[in-house]
Amino acid sequence: MEACQTPNSDANSGLKHYPLTPLRLLRGLACLVVYLSTAFMFLVYFSPVAAVLPRFFSIHYSRKASSFLFGLWLALWPFLFEKINKTKVIFSGETVPEKERVLVIANHRTEVDWMYLWDLALRKGCLGCIKYVLKSSLMKLPIFGWGFHIFEFISVERKWEVDETIMRKMLSTFTNPSDPLWLAVFPEGTDFTEQKCIKSQQYAAENGLPILNNVLLPKTRGFHACVEILRDSLDAVYDLTIAYKNRCPTFMDNVYGVEPSEVHVHVRRISLEEIPVSENECNTWLLERFHQKDQLLSDFIARGHFPDEGTEGDLSTIKCLINCTVVLAITAIFAYLAVFSSVWFKVYIILSCAYLACATAYNFRPSPIHHYVKGLLLGKKSC
Template sequence: MACTLVLWPFNKNLYRKINSYLAYSWWCHFTFLGQWWSGSECELYIDPSDLPYISNEHALVIMNHKYDIDWLMGWIIIERFGMLGGSKIYGKRNLMYIPILGWIWYLTESIFLKRHWSEDQKTLIHDVQQLTEFPERYWVTILLFCEGTRFTEEKHKISMEVADQKGLPRLRHHLLPRTKGFVLSLQAMKGKIPVIYDCTVGFRKDAAEPTLMNILNGRTCRAEMHVRRIPVEEIPYEDEEACSVWLHNLYQYKDKIFHEFTIKGRFEGLQKHKVPRRYWDLSIWIGWAVVLCTPLILYTMKIIREGSHLSNLLLLVAAFALTYVATRWSMGLSDIKKGSSYGKMK
């Protein structure tokens, strides 16, 4: 993928098209693990009139951040709508340095923030405006967790203390949203990204606990996603204070419907819709498995057949061990306990 960087000064659109295909070839390994390996499912609750718009416009997606794999459910859904190659994230800057995964996020123009407002303000304006220049028919979906970090009881306690100090209504299942970055993002997206998709994810209790390790172990998780399409023109983003109030009201609504979900085990008020799986991620995974695993299998058979030297056997064992450790470490990064601490942006 790094070789596509040379295209940037000469043909930015071609660079982005190539990176979209390359990004999809990577991200689809995660959706393969989710929907094919573990058999996990995510069903939408959505107004049927909103369905034709999905996969036909740039969008900013706002999602609650309560689970280890809420982001994976979002990826599974946008893969089924054919938008995975254009998916971007707002992430902490240290994620950029994660081997392979972080590098691909960086090369595919995700937005990385330091949580220092004086620096992040410039980054947001520059990076968001770059993304709004994405070529037509290559739709960009940008995922934003306005809470800034995953939900834990400890973080929730601190967040609600801040709510009391500011005279804001308490939330039961969410942290207070960070409003500055949201307002600035909408202002930078003006005229380019027409809608927000407000997504609230809940996991059913009659399936495996929603963790990436359970996905890797082939255990089925079942998610429900409440989705609303909100035109940006309905949001008072030109007025920072009014836009902040709008976002807080949005999270009060998200908190209300999520609380109902915890009681009833389903979302209400919108029609349930099952988006069918596509076979693209399965096909690509099989293709990569053949390309990468065939030489390894042949080499292993050669060692066994020839009774090769102990050093070769140890090298093979070490390679498997390193792969296992690297995989466990990567999976551990999604653990809620590994999330950032909650506090004010500097």
Template sequence: LVVCMMGTDAVMRCFSVNGATLLADFLVNSYLLHWISLLSNVILYGDLPKNKENVIYLSNHQCTVDWIIADMLAIRQNALGHVRYVLKDGLKWLPLYGWYFSQHGGVYVKRSAKFNEKEMREKLRAQMKAETPMYLVIFPEGTRYNPEIPKVIADSQSFAEKEGLAILKHVLTPRVKATHVAIDTMKDYLDAVYDVTVAYEGTVDHKGQRKLAPSMTEFLCKECPRVHIFIDRIELKDIPEEQMYMRRWLHERFEIKDKLLIEFYDAKDSKRRNKFPGKSVHSKLSLKKTLPSLLFLGGLTASMLLTESGRKLYVKTWIYGTLIGCLWVSIKP
């Protein structure tokens, strides 16, 4: 389907940027519904928005599954194809996907002094000018929380201590730059910010120590019992505008996440572990929503792989598409 998306996007943009965006959103929606249909053990807490909104989605980051979690929440508002990501710059070199994330409204950013604020603002303004529906996913930690790399966690905690910020246990110290630029640029375009906290069951060992969050393969093979998601919908008026104050606000939001995760993983009362506080909802997708995309994706894949000409086209598109995509993002990220 990525091959199909690349081709149709390139052709449609020659005639209409808005038309290309609408078609791309439809194709992405079909592709992601196939994967989301495999997410059966998801428990939701907190604010559960149902109406479509232009939002920024802020979440803790532990594994690749986090990306699919964002898509799963978006589908509740019929906004699945509208999900865009702020991504680490190195991901733009992913074969085919790196180019397509950029074309689909994704923003690649570098860390610290190399962060290009002007470039990010221009990309977001172009999306607003085209009246593109916005569901922008940001992982403010900048990298995954990985208990198998304790140095990253220790460095994050040392930085927080040096800056006079609260030291966090189950999340990393968040970086404010991308969040500030996104909110500041789109403040008149956005409806809200979603602060999302994700916890995976089965990621604590018998000694009470955190384990690595599940990989995509492990998750799809049902090696993670359940995923728990706490959502807090925040009005833009409740977020400080100046970067210095927003930095403090963002850290406070991650302090709240940390407290939720401490309760989830470390509560002394075993009955309070492996769940967030408050009422919960078991999120399920009906067959009516997922079957059409499954049939569409299956038919498209079959037409490509079951014929000799289709297989040749498939291989050539991966090879040449990757080369062209890498050239494209090196010139126009």
């Protein structure tokens, strides 16, 4: 069996890209405080009026409003990565159109891969409509768990017998072609480690599957459910392959700006017609895609880059600064109102927090009033 290899990991690199100096530590902690405070203020002030109340009349317009506000806040992160931390995010492969409705699949190198999808989504005008299939334990995170619920991320237990019903129910609400959507799935189901790679290779050897060195065997059933239910409403599937220099970063590496030095994202746009309809053929297709990813990552290890680099330009510093200023100004106003204004603002915040906590805990989302009316009328007719 071939040995597992981790591109640009701790084993083949020395010191971190930037040392963790006191200045970087303070700057990182300050950024984290800013991001947490802005997230909290945006959620408690805007969720009731943009994401909850409009759903009683129109899920579509509720999603449009929440996508705009989510994108406004989420743009702070690419600003941190590319402008403050000076991480180079290098795109290669195909240039994809703006504002498409897509399913995104990617390899899972480390705990922060999902954050670098934001850099591509921002460039394509789709940052606010990105959603993830994520493990249910993340829904328990303070503040962020509320956001995951409000913005309709799909939480799973990573047990198909439990997750199938949940996934299909949520996916069925995403079939309106006019709703903005970037649904991101990591088919490996977990991030890559040496031990997980060895187990994956053992399973592959026992079952006559390809031996993969840089990715894990993909879990196919969730991907097939996404394609099956959303096929008629999607423009394409984006297949992203992610690699890092000089080592795979952690969340706090990103916060402090010590890693990574470069993030490489290879993009391939796939038409839905290329993906087989039957489950067995779709599973085989996904396995072949990950076999190709494995080879692509092996080439990256050897060459230090993906083919066809430079498909996306740099972010506009001016636009990033304007967006950051707007978010900070709104947060400052909200903070002032919460502390110094009428008691009713405090009541509003308490009620909003109570709703967000309960809705997240019990996975509650309101439906349009006409759905309730239709249900009542059908119930009367059946009587």
